[in-house]
Amino acid sequence: MNFTRWSARFPGTQRRAAARGTDPGAAPASRGEGSVPAARGEYGQQPAPGADDDPSAPPGAPGGPPAPGGPPAPGARSTPPALEDFSVREILGHLPGLVALTYGPDHRIAYVNEAYAAAFGHRAPGSAVTDGCPELADLGLLPLMDQVLRSGKPRTVKSRRTKSGGSYTVSCLPVDVPAHHGQPGRPGGGILVHAADVTDHAEAAERLRASERRHRETAVTLQRSLLPQELEQPDDLRVAATYQPGGADAAVGGDWYDVITLGAGRTALVIGDVMGRGVRAAAVMGQLRTAVRAYARLDLPPHEVLQLLDGLAAEIDASQIATCVYAVHDPNEGRLVYASAGHLPILVRDEDGSVRRADDPTGPPLGTGGWLHTSGTIALPPGSTAVLYTDGLVERRGEDIDEGVAALERALSGATGTPQVVCDRLLRSLGVTAEHDDDVAVLVLQHPSRTGSDAELFHNAALDLLGGVEAAPRARAFASGVLSSWRFPVELRDLGVLATSELVANSLQHGTPPMRLRLRRTDRRLIIEVTDGDDHLPRRRRAETEDEAGRGISIIATIASSWGSRRTPGGGKAVWCEFALPG
Numbered sequence: 001m002n003f004t005r006w007s008a009r010f011p012g013t014q015r016r017a018a019a020r021g022t023d024p025g026a027a028p029a030s031r032g033e034g035s036v037p038a039a040r041g042e043y044g045q046q047p048a049p050g051a052d053d054d055p056s057a058p059p060g061a062p063g064g065p066p067a068p069g070g071p072p073a074p075g076a077r078s079t080p081p082a083l084e085d086f087s088v089r090e091i092l093g094h095l096p097g098l099v100a101l102t103y104g105p106d107h108r109i110a111y112v113n114e115a116y117a118a119a120f121g122h123r124a125p126g127s128a129v130t131d132g133c134p135e136l137a138d139l140g141l142l143p144l145m146d147q148v149l150r151s152g153k154p155r156t157v158k159s160r161r162t163k164s165g166g167s168y169t170v171s172c173l174p175v176d177v178p179a180h181h182g183q184p185g186r187p188g189g190g191i192l193v194h195a196a197d198v199t200d201h202a203e204a205a206e207r208l209r210a211s212e213r214r215h216r217e218t219a220v221t222l223q224r225s226l227l228p229q230e231l232e233q234p235d236d237l238r239v240a241a242t243y244q245p246g247g248a249d250a251a252v253g254g255d256w257y258d259v260i261t262l263g264a265g266r267t268a269l270v271i272g273d274v275m276g277r278g279v280r281a282a283a284v285m286g287q288l289r290t291a292v293r294a295y296a297r298l299d300l301p302p303h304e305v306l307q308l309l310d311g312l313a314a315e316i317d318a319s320q321i322a323t324c325v326y327a328v329h330d331p332n333e334g335r336l337v338y339a340s341a342g343h344l345p346i347l348v349r350d351e352d353g354s355v356r357r358a359d360d361p362t363g364p365p366l367g368t369g370g371w372l373h374t375s376g377t378i379a380l381p382p383g384s385t386a387v388l389y390t391d392g393l394v395e396r397r398g399e400d401i402d403e404g405v406a407a408l409e410r411a412l413s414g415a416t417g418t419p420q421v422v423c424d425r426l427l428r429s430l431g432v433t434a435e436h437d438d439d440v441a442v443l444v445l446q447h448p449s450r451t452g453s454d455a456e457l458f459h460n461a462a463l464d465l466l467g468g469v470e471a472a473p474r475a476r477a478f479a480s481g482v483l484s485s486w487r488f489p490v491e492l493r494d495l496g497v498l499a500t501s502e503l504v505a506n507s508l509q510h511g512t513p514p515m516r517l518r519l520r521r522t523d524r525r526l527i528i529e530v531t532d533g534d535d536h537l538p539r540r541r542r543a544e545t546e547d548e549a550g551r552g553i554s555i556i557a558t559i560a561s562s563w564g565s566r567r568t569p570g571g572g573k574a575v576w577c578e579f580a581l582p583g
Helices: 015-020 035-042 087-095 112-121 134-138 142-151 199-226 278-296 302-316 399-415 421-429 473-485 490-510 552-557
Strands: 098-103 108-113 155-161 167-177 186-197 239-243 254-263 266-274 320-330 335-341 347-349 355-357 377-378 383-389 440-447 459-465 515-521 525-532 561-566 572-580
Touching: 015 108, 098 112, 098 561, 108 302, 108 377, 112 155, 134 142, 134 572, 142 155, 142 167, 142 186, 155 199, 167 199, 167 399, 199 254, 199 278, 254 278, 254 440, 254 561, 266 383, 266 440, 278 302, 278 320, 302 320, 302 515, 335 383, 347 399, 347 421, 355 399, 383 399, 383 561, 459 490, 473 490, 473 515, 490 515, 490 525, 490 552
Parallel strands: none
Antiparallel strands: 098 108, 098 186, 155 167, 167 186, 239 440, 254 266, 266 320, 320 335, 335 377, 347 355, 347 383, 383 440, 459 515, 515 525, 525 572, 561 572
8 A cells, every 4th residue: 555645644644745845645756755854854854965055045935045134944954052142140149049250369259149138138349358248257168269260170078067057168269250341351350159058958857866865864874774884893803894875976886894792701703795876785785784693693504694694685686696704712722713605705814914804614605595505714823804895995997806805905914003093095096986876885894912910810711521520510610710810709619600600500401521611701701611522502490389390590690790502513502601791
C-alpha cells in the first residue's frame, strides 16, 4: 500500500508540511529524496543551496537570500543572547540571598540588594561597612574581608550568628573595580558579600545537639550512679580507680570497676567493659556489676564467678558482649588469683620498677557460652602495684592494641606514688584527655611494703592441728598466748579464745585433716581462720533446747563482727570470723 498519498491526512501532517513549505501530497522527485531531508529541515537545519537558488538574486527576492532584518528563513536558528544582554543589577536584586558589594581597602558600600535591605535595612552607598553595616561586624566578617582583599581568594564561613539571633553562611568573593569617571580600574579592588539565611537550619541543628547532650548527660549520670560511689578500702591494700567518659562526640560506654571485701582479709577486684554505647550499655553494665557483687559474696573461685556471669550475660541481652577480669587477693598468700573473659591482661609493677604481664588463661567474652573458664595466678609481693584497665586506655585507631599495652607497661614502670597519683600519671602518659574518643576505666591497687611502727600493726601466727582430744586445748592456749603478745584488751582476748575454741571444735567434729589455725591482726581487725580437708560448708541453724550440738556457729555469729566460710583450692574449706579492733 502506498502510504504517501494518505500521509497528508495523518494528524499534524499539515502543520509540519506548512513549516517545510511543501505539499504534503507531493511525491519525492527521485529515490533518496523523501522524508529525511524534510525531517532535517524540521529540526532547524539550513538546507544546502540547490539548483533553484540564485545567489545573484536581490535579498528577499524568490530564490535569493533572506532580507536583512526580516524574518529568519524557515528552519534557521536564532542567535543566542550575549552575556552582556542580561542585567546583572536586576539579577542580584531578585536573588533570595543577601548581597552587598563593597570597594576599596576600607570596604565602602557600593550596592545592597533588596533581600539585604529587607533583612538589615537600606545602606547608604559610599559609607564604610564599619559604620554603615554593623551586621557584618556582628558576623565577624571584617578580618575575613581584609584577607580576601589581600589574597584575592574567596572565603566562606558557615553559620555565623548576629546579635539579633539570625544565622548566616557568608561567602566573600574578590571582584574587579572597573574604570569610571576618569579613575583607573582596580583588579580585585572590591568584594561581593553573599549571605544565605540558615537560621532555621542552625536552630534545628542546635535543638539536635541539645537533645544529644541531654541523652549523653543521662547516660553519663546513669553510668556514674552505677559505679561505686566510694571504693571499699581493704586493710592490706591501697586502692584507687578512675573513670572518664569519652568526649562530647563519643557516646558513653559500659566500662565499670569494683572492689569487694570478702572477709578474712581477702579482697575481690573486678573491671569490665560492655561492648556498646549509650543508656543500653550502661544498663547492662549495672546488671553485671550487681551480679558480680552477689556472686562474690559466695566466695567462689574467680573462674566460677565468670562462669556464672557468662550465663547471666546471655540472658540479659544476647546481642551485648562484655569483657571482664575478676581477681582475688589473699594477704596470706601474697598473690592475685584471677580469671579473664576476653579482657586485657593485668599488669604488675614490682618494687624495682620491672613490669610483669599476667599470662593466660583468658577465655572468650561473657555471653558467648560454651566455654569453661579457668583461673591463673600472678605474684603481688609487698611493694608491688597492679593495674586493671579497659581498652579505652590503650586502644588507638590505626595502631595494634599490643603497642598500646606496651606503652602502658613503659608508663607504669616509671609511675610511683599513691594509687590515685598512679592513675593520673597513666592517663597523662597515654594521652587520655577530656576529648578522648572512648571511655576509660583504670583500677590501681598497691600492696604496700610496711616497716617500723606501721609493720607492728600487722601480724600473722599459725598452728597446725594434728587432731585428737588435745587439739582444742592446744588451740586455746596458742590463741591466748598470741593475743596477749599482741597486747589486746582482756575482753577482746577472751572473745578471741572463745571463737578459736568453737571454730576448732567445729572442724574436729565435722572436718578431716589436715587442720590449721591462723590468727591475723591488721590495723583495724582481728581475723581467726580454721582450715581442714572437708569441703562441706557449715551453716548457721537454730538449735533446740534438748540439742547437745549445733550452737557453735551461732555463738560465732553472735560474738564476732562477721563470719563466713569458703572452699579452698585443695578441696577443703576455711571457716573464719572477724573482730573489729577498738579505736
